[in-house]
Amino acid sequence: MRYFQFCLVLLCRNIGAVIYFFCGVSGWARARWRRRCGGGAATCARDCKRSPTPEEHARSQHAPRRTIARYTMLNMKLKERLALAISASLILFTLMLVVDLQMDYGISGHRVPLHGRVRIGDVEDKGRSAYIEFRKRFLQKSNSSNGSREYEQSAQAETSGLATDVEPRTPAPPADKFDDLQQILFAQLQGSAFDNAVVIPPHRDLNVLRPENPTIGEMEDLELSVNASNLEKFQLKIAQHELYEDGEILVEAILKDMATLPVLHAEQKEGGTQLKLIIDYPNGVQALFKPMRFARDVQTLPNHFYFSDYERHNAEIAAFHLDRILGFRRAMPVVGRVLNMTTEIYDVTEGDILKTFFVSPANNFCFHGKCSYYCDTGHAICGNPDMLEGSFAAFLPSSDVAERKVWRHPWRRSYHKRRKAQWELQSDYCDTVRTTPPYDSGRRLLDLMDMSIFDFLTGNMDRHHYETFKMFGNETFTLHLDQGRAFGKAFHDELSILAPLLQCCVVRHTTLATLLKFVNGVPLSGTLRESMKIDPVSPILWEPHLQALDRRVVIVLDAIRKCVEKANNPLQNEINDFV
Ligand SMILES: Nc1ncnc2c1ncn2[C@@H]1O[C@H](COP(=O)(O)OP(=O)(O)OP(=O)(O)O)[C@@H](O)[C@H]1O
Numbered sequence: 296m297r298y299f300q301f302c303l304v305l306l307c308r309n310i311g312a313v314i315y316f317f318c319g320v321s322g323w324a325r326a327r328w329r330r331r332c333g334g335g336a337a338t339c340a341r342d343c344k345r346s347p348t349p350e351e352h353a354r355s356q357h358a359p360r361r362t363i364a365r366y367t368m369l370n371m372k373l374k375e376r377l378a379l380a381i382s383a384s385l386i387l388f389t390l391m392l393v394v395d396l397q398m399d400y401g402i403s404g405h406r407v408p409l410h411g412r413v414r415i416g417d418v419e420d421k422g423r424s425a426y427i428e429f430r431k432r433f434l435q436k437s438n439s440s441n442g443s444r445e446y447e448q449s450a451q452a453e454t455s456g457l458a459t460d461v462e463p464r465t466p467a468p469p470a471d472k473f474d475d476l477q478q479i480l481f482a483q484l485q486g487s488a489f490d491n492a493v494v495i496p497p498h499r500d501l502n503v504l505r506p507e508n509p510t511i512g513e514m515e516d517l518e519l520s521v522n523a524s525n526l527e528k529f530q531l532k533i534a535q536h537e538l539y540e541d542g543e544i545l546v547e548a549i550l551k552d553m554a555t556l557p558v559l560h561a562e563q564k565e566g567g568t569q570l571k572l573i574i575d576y577p578n579g580v581q582a583l584f585k586p587m588r589f590a591r592d593v594q595t596l597p598n599h600f601y602f603s604d605y606e607r608h609n610a611e612i613a614a615f616h617l618d619r620i621l622g623f624r625r626a627m628p629v630v631g632r633v634l635n636m637t638t639e640i641y642d643v644t645e646g647d648i649l650k651t652f653f654v655s656p657a658n659n660f661c662f663h664g665k666c667s668y669y670c671d672t673g674h675a676i677c678g679n680p681d682m683l684e685g686s687f688a689a690f691l692p693s694s695d696v697a698e699r700k701v702w703r704h705p706w707r708r709s710y711h712k713r714r715k716a717q718w719e720l721q722s723d724y725c726d727t728v729r730t731t732p733p734y735d736s737g738r739r740l741l742d743l744m745d746m747s748i749f750d751f752l753t754g755n756m757d758r759h760h761y762e763t764f765k766m767f768g769n770e771t772f773t774l775h776l777d778q779g780r781a782f783g784k785a786f787h788d789e790l791s792i793l794a795p796l797l798q799c800c801v802v803r804h805t806t807l808a809t810l811l812k813f814v815n816g817v818p819l820s821g822t823l824r825e826s827m828k829i830d831p832v833s834p835i836l837w838e839p840h841l842q843a844l845d846r847r848v849v850i851v852l853d854a855i856r857k858c859v860e861k862a863n864n865p866l867q868n869e870i871n872d873f874v
């Protein structure tokens with residue numbers, strides 16, 4: 296701001312100077328013209344162009360400085376004066392433009408303030424952009440008294456040491472049982488309400504129908520060797536519609552392997568923004584290791600964007616359990632383990648990473664590896680003193696066996712601190728997506744709706760891309776990979792993560808049924824807490840994060856309800872939107 300004030304002062308002074316120059320010089324010149332050229336116009340024309348005589352020059356030596364300047368100006372050729380005037384005007388104009396762009400006065404016609412808040416909604420939107428509509432329709436105007444409003448409480452310390460202060464608690468049963476939504480599900484199971492525009496019945500959902508569901512082993516004609524590891528068996532059983540079957544016993548076996556088998560080798564994984572290690576166990580078993588950086592109750596720094604947030608190893612563990620509980624089974628099994636940094640990392644690795652190990656002033660063993668962010672001494676990963684906790688995600692099949700396709704997420708964020716993504720500016724964004732392959736048919740759009748609900752529950756804003764297995768084509772599930780930035784804010788529900796659901800207003804019957812189960816039975820927090828108890832580094836989540844899940848389930852259900860209401864009565868809701 297001070298800079299702009301300075302610019303303004305400068306601008307005024309410049310304008311003053313130029314006015315003075317033109318008025319002063321021209322007035323003085325006219326006087327001289329009359330005084331010196333009292334004769335005819337012809338003499339004048341000749342005389343006025345001449346150089347000063349020696350007497351005049353001598354006189355001017357004693358003249359005050361200002362007079363000298365005026366004299367010089369007068370004696371400039373017309374062309375020079377013109378050039379000077381044009382340069383001054385150009386400088387002035389540039390200055391005015393700079394000031395205008397910064398202050399958004401509108402002189403330049405440039406209407407986007409550089410530092411101001413970017414307006415949400417395109418011209419056609421007339422203020423009915425995704426967020427505005429969403430906040431208005433789904434939350435602020437919500438008449439359900441179940442606490443489904445956006446909940447933001449910063450009173451609790453962002454980085455507190457209160458993990459043990461917060462006791463597990465069973466939330467009071469929500470007043471609203473969402474009977475209206477239950478009825479839709481019931482009707483669909485009874486063979487009616489198939490035309491519901493929001494809830495997609497099982498017989499129209501390819502994830503339920505699964506006319507074909509081959510496994511990677513079948514597709515590639517691969518036979519298991521006699522001494523095949525649990526992971527290898529698991530990988531070959533990955534099917535077109537899910538990573539593993541409900542109740543698959545290999546999941547527990549893999550978790551146990553990763554938590555107990557000896558570590559043979561550790562190596563930094565290339566790519567990605569933060570440090571990860573590839574861990575080798577006997578028999579070809581591999582895991583992706585993400586190290587612990589903070590205690591469970593340390594939350595996303597308030598001034599950090601989602602893209603500069605640290606990854607949390609416990610978020611990966613919790614997300615795997617949650618994905619399984621929700622019945623998606625699209626996340627690889629993840630387990631926690633404490634490693635001895637000396638014998639299980641330093642001694643079994645090689646190359647450049649070794650040079651990044653050091654002992655901290657607190658006498659802890661640390662390393663930072665090499666990566667694009669947070670891989671320096673200031674962001675080192677330290678043991679206690681050399682014991683380091685981390686998450687171990689079962690490795691996906693190698694690309695030789697099952698190549699993956701990386702897709703740009705249609706609701707990807709801009710990953711820029713000022714810019715907005717298209718979906719944030721266009722309220723009918725979903726119309727564009729749902730008419731574009733592979734979202735125009737099959738299961739893909741519904742998978743993105745599931746992913747949006749999954750990410751909203753965990754608070755993961757980092758869904759820039761997603762992956763699928765190439766061999767299954769487009770009719771396959773979307774992998775839930777990379778949940779490292781989930782569970783960062785326990786007291787804030789990030790509504791924008793629900794944008795895909797809110798803009799498209801479609802959801803699987805099965806997903807809705809699962810969510811409703813948690814408001815009418817054991818709450819999600821209790822189910823997840825129970826599931827994560829078996830993990831070696833339990834408790835996995837800080838209690839406020841578990842409580843947030845119950846709150847967010849209600850928000851998702853409330854959003855689905857409003858979608859149904861709008862679909863049933865589009866005109867009335869259209870009107871209500873503007874009230
Ligand atoms: N379980 C796994 N097995 C094998 N490869 C994996 C596994 N999980 C993730 N990957 C691969 O590693 C890549 C990076 O992993 P991840 O996204 O978790 O790390 P990241 O550092 O957070 O990356 P980014 O900063 O790009 O989000 C993924 O895009 C994926 O291709």
Ligand SMILES: [Mn+2]
Pocket residue numbers: 606757777779780
């Ligand atoms: Mn990531």
